[in-house]
Amino acid sequence: MITLLVGELLERDLTVVQLLTSGGVGYTLAIPLSTFESLPKAGETVRLHTHLVVKEDGWQLFGFGTxxxxxxxxxxxxxxxxxxxxxxxxxxxxxxxxxxxxxxxxxxxxxxxxxxxxxxxxxxxxxxxADKVDDLQRGTSSIATTGGAGVDDAVRALQSLGYASAEAEAGIRAALDAGDGKDGTAALIRAALARIGSR
Structure with missing residues (x-):
């Protein structure tokens, strides 16, 4: 089962994206609008959580930011x-x-x-x-589509420190935009905290 794809974003549309993995395999995925809004520019790396639906008339892959x-x-x-x-x-x-x-x-x-x-x-x-959704755990921000696993960990860490998800995302995004956090998750968290604190 394909549950995660990481690769270069080739094309993006409101409902469909195409990405190319490092192994040279291309995938077309259907996406919701929320995922489209968080996508990077074409040519950049994207990370999508996926679900494969198998039907008699073919297979269809769906991608999500979280x-x-x-x-x-x-x-x-x-x-x-x-x-x-x-x-x-x-x-x-x-x-x-x-x-x-x-x-x-x-x-x-x-x-x-x-x-x-x-x-x-x-x-x-x-x-x-109605009685079967209580076990669903809130995922991390869709900012994770552009930053890899370390971004997921950084957002969770900031949330555990009491920051709201939107505030955590803003801090992480500001740090990433400034080129901070290249030395790992801990460095990204410190950079995000510094930027949140300076607001």
């Missing part, structure tokens, strides 16, 4: 009548956190904001998943 988004997507596939395209549309219309909260709180009105999701479908996903 493991949390991927896990929410996979959970949506367990709802009756929910295929990969509708599940992807849900993650494009609502953030993964808001989507899980709406399902948990049985907020049908919020779910109906998703294009193609009528009242019956919204009620169905609530019926099937």
């Amino acid at each position: 493991t949390y988004e991927r896990n929410v997507f996979m959970r949506l596939l367990n709802a009756k009548g929910f295929g990969p395209q509708l599940s992807l549309n849900m993650l494009s219309a609502l953030s993964a956190e808001r989507l899980v909260r709406a399902i948990r709180e049985r907020d049908v009105a919020t779910l109906m904001q998703v294009k193609g999701l009528g009242k019956k479908k919204a009620e169905q996903v609530v019926l099937d998943l």
Whole structure:
């Protein structure tokens, strides 16, 4: 099972990306809008968490900026009548956190904001998943798509120090933009803390 791909971003679209791994293998992945918004420029390295859907008429690979988004997507596939395209549309219309909260709180009105999701479908996903989303763990920021595993660790470390995810991401991004943190995760954390503290 393909669960993670790292490679050069060849092309990016609102719903599809193409990347080339270091082994010379190219992949086309369907993505939600939230992942598109966090992608680097073409030619840069991208890191995507993936899920492979195998159907009779072919295989389709889906990519996500965080493991949390991927896990929410996979959970949506367990709802009756929910295929990969509708599940992807849900993650494009609502953030993964808001989507899980709406399902948990049985907020049908919020779910109906998703294009193609009528009242019956919204009620169905609530019926099937309302009691089955509590185990989903919040993933780290989608900034991880550009920085590798060390960025995941750095964001988690800042969150453990009490910083909100948005603040942690901003600090990490500022440090990366300045070229800091090349000496490892610890250096990246220190650089991010310095930049957060200087604001």
